[in-house]
Amino acid sequence: MTNLLQIEKLTKIYPNGVRALDDVSFDVPKGQFVAVIGLSGSGKSTLLRCINRLVEPTSGRVLFEGRNVTAANDAELRRIRRRIGMVFQHFNLVHRSTVLTNVLAGRLGYVSPFWSLVNRFPKEDVEKAHQQLARVGLQGRAHNRADALSGGQQQRVGIARALMQDPTLILADEPVASLDPVLAHSIMEHLEQINRDDGVTVLCSLHFLDLVHQYADRVVALNEGKLMFDGLPTEIDDAMFKDIYGQEAKRVG
Amino acid sequence: MRTLLYTFAIIIGIIIYAYGFQVTQVDLDELGSPTRQESLRRILRALARPDFIEYEKEEFQVETPIYVPCPAGGAPASALDQSGPYMVVTPPCAEPETEVSVEGFNFAPNTEGPLNFIPPSGVSLQLGRIASDGSGHFALTVKLRDRASPEPQLLRAVTRRSIGGPRLSQNGIDTIDKILETVFMALLATTAGTILAIPLSFFAAQNLMRTVTSPVPSIALSILAAPLGILIGGQVAGWLIKLGLPLASNLAANGVGLIVIALLLMAAMRWLATPAETDPKTASGRLWQVGALLLASIGGILLFLLLSNLAVNVGELLTPRLGRMGFLGNFLTKLGEILQLLIVPICALITAGVLMNLAGQLGQKLVERATDQLGWLLNLLLAALAGAVLFLLIGLAVEWLYEIRTPMNTRIIPALVGAAAGLFIGLRTRYDDSLPVGLTIYSVTRTVLNALRSIEALIMVIVFAVWVGIGPFAGVLALGLHTVASLAKLYSEQVESIMDGPLEAVLATGANRLQMIVYAVIPQIIPPYISFTMYRWDINVRMSTIIGFAGGGGIGFLLQQNINLLNYRAASAQIFAIAIVVSLMDYISSALRQRVV
Numbered sequence A: 001m002t003n004l005l006q007i008e009k010l011t012k013i014y015p016n017g018v019r020a021l022d023d024v025s026f027d028v029p030k031g032q033f034v035a036v037i038g039l040s041g042s043g044k045s046t047l048l049r050c051i052n053r054l055v056e057p058t059s060g061r062v063l064f065e066g067r068n069v070t071a072a073n074d075a076e077l078r079r080i081r082r083r084i085g086m087v088f089q090h091f092n093l094v095h096r097s098t099v100l101t102n103v104l105a106g107r108l109g110y111v112s113p114f115w116s117l118v119n120r121f122p123k124e125d126v127e128k129a130h131q132q133l134a135r136v137g138l139q140g141r142a143h144n145r146a147d148a149l150s151g152g153q154q155q156r157v158g159i160a161r162a163l164m165q166d167p168t169l170i171l172a173d174e175p176v177a178s179l180d181p182v183l184a185h186s187i188m189e190h191l192e193q194i195n196r197d198d199g200v201t202v203l204c205s206l207h208f209l210d211l212v213h214q215y216a217d218r219v220v221a222l223n224e225g226k227l228m229f230d231g232l233p234t235e236i237d238d239a240m241f242k243d244i245y246g247q248e249a250k251r252v253g
Numbered sequence B: 001m002r003t004l005l006y007t008f009a010i011i012i013g014i015i016i017y018a019y020g021f022q023v024t025q026v027d028l029d030e031l032g033s034p035t036r037q038e039s040l041r042r043i044l045r046a047l048a049r050p051d052f053i054e055y056e057k058e059e060f061q062v063e064t065p066i067y068v069p070c071p072a073g074g075a076p077a078s079a080l081d082q083s084g085p086y087m088v089v090t091p092p093c094a095e096p097e098t099e100v101s102v103e104g105f106n107f108a109p110n111t112e113g114p115l116n117f118i119p120p121s122g123v124s125l126q127l128g129r130i131a132s133d134g135s136g137h138f139a140l141t142v143k144l145r146d147r148a149s150p151e152p153q154l155l156r157a158v159t160r161r162s163i164g165g166p167r168l169s170q171n172g173i174d175t176i177d178k179i180l181e182t183v184f185m186a187l188l189a190t191t192a193g194t195i196l197a198i199p200l201s202f203f204a205a206q207n208l209m210r211t212v213t214s215p216v217p218s219i220a221l222s223i224l225a226a227p228l229g230i231l232i233g234g235q236v237a238g239w240l241i242k243l244g245l246p247l248a249s250n251l252a253a254n255g256v257g258l259i260v261i262a263l264l265l266m267a268a269m270r271w272l273a274t275p276a277e278t279d280p281k282t283a284s285g286r287l288w289q290v291g292a293l294l295l296a297s298i299g300g301i302l303l304f305l306l307l308s309n310l311a312v313n314v315g316e317l318l319t320p321r322l323g324r325m326g327f328l329g330n331f332l333t334k335l336g337e338i339l340q341l342l343i344v345p346i347c348a349l350i351t352a353g354v355l356m357n358l359a360g361q362l363g364q365k366l367v368e369r370a371t372d373q374l375g376w377l378l379n380l381l382l383a384a385l386a387g388a389v390l391f392l393l394i395g396l397a398v399e400w401l402y403e404i405r406t407p408m409n410t411r412i413i414p415a416l417v418g419a420a421a422g423l424f425i426g427l428r429t430r431y432d433d434s435l436p437v438g439l440t441i442y443s444v445t446r447t448v449l450n451a452l453r454s455i456e457a458l459i460m461v462i463v464f465a466v467w468v469g470i471g472p473f474a475g476v477l478a479l480g481l482h483t484v485a486s487l488a489k490l491y492s493e494q495v496e497s498i499m500d501g502p503l504e505a506v507l508a509t510g511a512n513r514l515q516m517i518v519y520a521v522i523p524q525i526i527p528p529y530i531s532f533t534m535y536r537w538d539i540n541v542r543m544s545t546i547i548g549f550a551g552g553g554g555i556g557f558l559l560q561q562n563i564n565l566l567n568y569r570a571a572s573a574q575i576f577a578i579a580i581v582v583s584l585m586d587y588i589s590s591a592l593r594q595r596v597v
């Protein structure tokens, strides 16, 4: 297997001095479902955002499909970003736009800038948007306003938007943290299916260990920006658990 | 200790207020003096009776004979017609210079007028004034004049009675005319101000500008490209206008040309903007694209030229034929003229923008390719050059403004200082450092907007009235400028408070900055923008009512004239009109705003 993503000595120090990532290195082979775990504030979001440079890393390198993300200029970065879908904890839909427009936004990196500015997309893209909406079970909701949807539905729109990018990698930053546990599984199942059927690599930060056990092929654990653990979900024993989550943490479920 | 402090504070307070009374000349004696009270009464009564409505009146006379002096055998009785208004004199005859009492019946209620004595000479002498009560009755005693005659003489009461219903007085008509002018002044100023304020507000929003960074060579090249672009764009647009004018002079040629060029442009667009962008473009493909883009922009300029000319021509054709609706034709003409005026500056700005963008990209490329030594050299040279050009331009502006004719001071020295400053910056930065240009643009925009905003429109209009003459157009310009400044500020605060999430999400898909603005920023700011625009229209209506005081036209102009003429009843009509329109606007705008948000 070739490595889709290589992270080398990645460090991020925020302007306020917080060292959110500290010399983190790991590789992700194509097709893997990787869970990123850690307490809140451990640097999970920072890690995911450094990969597509929504956050500018302080030092270290990120290679995606062999291309150096950290050294890319604006145009290159946009071409890299359009192959990396991102799913957010708070969905990050544009509330006042329609579901369809939100999904079509996933094509912005591909379409001609001029036509997209007047909200014109190629016919194939519009068809594709409807297909993706059907895939996440939202057929018929295309012309609703995004904020008319429930949380779980909004997250599925977020997934459809990521799918529009024809991604080879999906970064999911706590995609289920603001959803009911029941809905959490439906979202995770969508991600799992995309991973299994489309061969899309998934890097997903998660809060709950039971979700990790159920969906992830591999776990990467962060604590105060340092990589604490990198292995199979089943390898996390009680000692490891206490290292990741702190001594007071109790293992449930 | 504490009480001491309080005492001290109170004493200071008393001193401040005492001084305030002194400088503002508070004078209670003046308030109470009888002449002042009389003035107050006069103005309040005038205000309470706005000159807005009048009744059409006709003059109307009632006569009764009188004998001066009494003839032998007393005054002959005369038939009294009691069907209309009539007067009874007692006694019916009297000696000159004696008093008689006059009673009137059946007069129009509450009218007044002179009571005249008409001797045989026919020259009427006023004896007094009659004033009828609510039932049309009056009584008064007058002293007869020294005009003796054996003939019967006449007492004549002259009153006015209204025929027909109420109608607007001339002042009322003028008031309505001017209040409409005022509302439209506000509308135009708000529209123009909004159009300009929207793009400015993006430059004044910190969250959008913070992420815009650029290395020194890019910035320097952009600075060099800006004046070049303005020069080239303006020049080319000028040529094209000259070239296109013969085509535009003839209505038919104009129309045909418009259609042909529009079709050509559409085809070019289709071909240019292939729906999907291919990955790294080939050099020849790029060249083709640039060429096509150039042709397309030339076509675009011609299109605008023809369009504006068409508007002017059609407008001029229509104006005389539309009769009362002629203002529609006039509107078309004016729109065309505005478009024509805008072609050159817009062209210059767009060319400057495009050139700056290209120069920035070129700088980026240079930075990526350059070796360290070359980069260092480039950094120094470009920074020095850009600094020199920038300062030279400022020097030229100073030269023009103050009419200084010493090139040494306004050209050479600034250029040298600028070059030195550029060198300094070039030395202090690495060539591949990213400088926060966005934040610089943000601060400059904010500063200019704040400065503009602090000048009241009422003061700005003085400058514009000198420029374009006293009248509503000066008012529109002043209000418009003030609107730009204040709306851009309000808008940009809205941009700063939008949710970051959608912005990140759109950027993460590989969208560029413009796409991010269209897809993530604009949908979020539409409701507050509409609400602020409405609010601003409300304020502009308020402001435009008084902007006439300083030469801005509208109702304020009329109001000021009437006040200067001491014509308070007329002024009162305008004051009421302002009150009604302002409160109406207030109500409408708040109702609409509630609906939008």
Ligand SMILES: Nc1ncnc2c1ncn2[C@@H]1O[C@H](COP(=O)(O)OP(=O)(O)O)[C@@H](O)[C@H]1O
Pocket (backbone or CB within 6 Å): A014, A015, A016, A018, A019, A020, A038, A039, A040, A041, A042, A043, A044, A045, A046, A047
């Ligand atoms: N924009 C920022 N500026 C400064 N500090 C930040 C910023 N974002 C995150 N941090 C800090 O970086 C650390 C890691 O944050 P984050 O990556 O959000 O962790 P997680 O997603 O695991 O909760 C935290 O201590 C947080 O306070």
Ligand SMILES: [Mg+2]
Pocket (backbone or CB within 6 Å): A041, A044, A045, A046, A174
């Ligand atoms: Mg997080």
